[in-house]
Amino acid sequence: MSIEANIEKIQKEIEQACERCGREPSEVTLVAVSKFHPWQAVCRAADAGVQVFGESRVQEAKLKISQCPPGIRWQLVGHLQSNKCRDAVQLFEMIQSVDSASLAEQLNKAAQRRSVSLPVLLEVNVAGEASKFGYSPQALLENLLNLNELSHLEIHGLMAIPPWTPQPEKARRHFQKLADLKKQCEDILGAPLPVLSMGMSSDFAVAIEEGSTMIRVGTSIFGERKR
Ligand SMILES: *Cc1c(COP(=O)(O)O)cnc(C)c1O
Numbered sequence: 269m270s271i272e273a274n275i276e277k278i279q280k281e282i283e284q285a286c287e288r289c290g291r292e293p294s295e296v297t298l299v300a301v302s303k304f305h306p307w308q309a310v311c312r313a314a315d316a317g318v319q320v321f322g323e324s325r326v327q328e329a330k331l332k333i334s335q336c337p338p339g340i341r342w343q344l345v346g347h348l349q350s351n352k353c354r355d356a357v358q359l360f361e362m363i364q365s366v367d368s369a370s371l372a373e374q375l376n377k378a379a380q381r382r383s384v385s386l387p388v389l390l391e392v393n394v395a396g397e398a399s400k401f402g403y404s405p406q407a408l409l410e411n412l413l414n415l416n417e418l419s420h421l422e423i424h425g426l427m428a429i430p431p432w433t434p435q436p437e438k439a440r441r442h443f444q445k446l447a448d449l450k451k452q453c454e455d456i457l458g459a460p461l462p463v464l465s466m467g468m469s470s471d472f473a474v475a476i477e478e479g480s481t482m483i484r485v486g487t488s489i490f491g492e493r494k495r
Contacts, residue, residue, distance in 0.1 A: 271309060272316045274489050275300075278472075279317075282483070285476040296476055299343060299465075301486035303328065304493040307335035313489060314340055322484050326352040326359065333359055345427075345484055347401045353378040362387040364427045364465055364484075367401040372415050379420035386420060389427040389465055392449060394442045397431060405449050412456050425463030425481070426450050436471035443467070443478035 269277070278298065286293045300313045301322040310321055310332065323329035324346025333342055343362045348371060356363060357378040366372050366388045379386040390412075393402035403411065408426075416423055426449060430442035443466050454461050467475025469488035476483065486493065 271312045271489060275313060275316045275318060278485060278488055281473055282476065285473040289477045291476065295481055297482045299345070299482055299484045300489050301345060301468075301484050302332070302490065303346070303486065305486075305490045307332045309490050310336050310340065318489075322364070322486075323360075326355050329359055330355060348375075350374040354381075357382055357384065357386055362389065362424065364389040365391045365401065366415075366421075367391040367393075367403060369411060369414065372418055372421060376418040376420045384420065385422050387422045387424045389425050389463055390415065390423060392426055392428045392446060394428045394445050394449075395431050400429060402428065405445070408449065409452060409456065412453055416457060423457075423461065425461040425465065426453065427463075427465035427482075429468070430466075430471075432470070434470065436474045439471040440474050440478060443471075443475050443480065447479045 282296055283293050297320060298318060299320045299322045300318045302310050303324040320341045320343060322343050322345040342360050343364055344356055344360045345364045347365055348356055348363060350371060353374045363375060375386060390408060391402035392408055393400050393404055396404060426446055428446045430439045433439060446466055447464060450461055450464055463482055464480050465482040466480045467483040469485050472483040472485060
């Protein structure tokens, strides 16, 4: 299927998932994850109505962003190395993958140097997988107030990548855990966190049922990635 048809299908599935749980489709932002796909694919998706794109590597994104027309919104969804913070702050409207205090501090410095306030999500390793980045739920709750003190970062919410499974239902408890964790963070901060970034190609409908406000979809839009 074409990129255009894929997007139309996903938008229908977003609407259906929202209908099942009494939510509005406008509450869910579709982030098209374009890593490993060329700038031409981004342009086609943008022409089909997608407004936000996700990339996982700064270097790849830097080239792609320079090739795409302006006006496209870019977010970082992959692990960020401290030495790329300066570029990242310049390229992305939001960093979804803040996974350590040292990274948060480096990003805060880079944002301060540019005199901007940088929206970020805190990444949570919901299933405690050794192969994944992100805060453990406990470390997140313990570090939250310190992170919130960084003057040039705006904490907008949480992001997680649960274990991959061909059965989306198996991801549900991880989504519930992240949604619950967001509530606990809101209690600690005494303020609402608007973003819950969860759900990918295989499981975004379940994620929406559990309260996701941002789904990150790659394969179902662009096809398989060639590495
Ligand atoms: C690659 C990636 C996605 C998209 O995954 P698909 O299964 O292709 O939809 C979403 N989130 C993150 C963090 C990713 O790295």
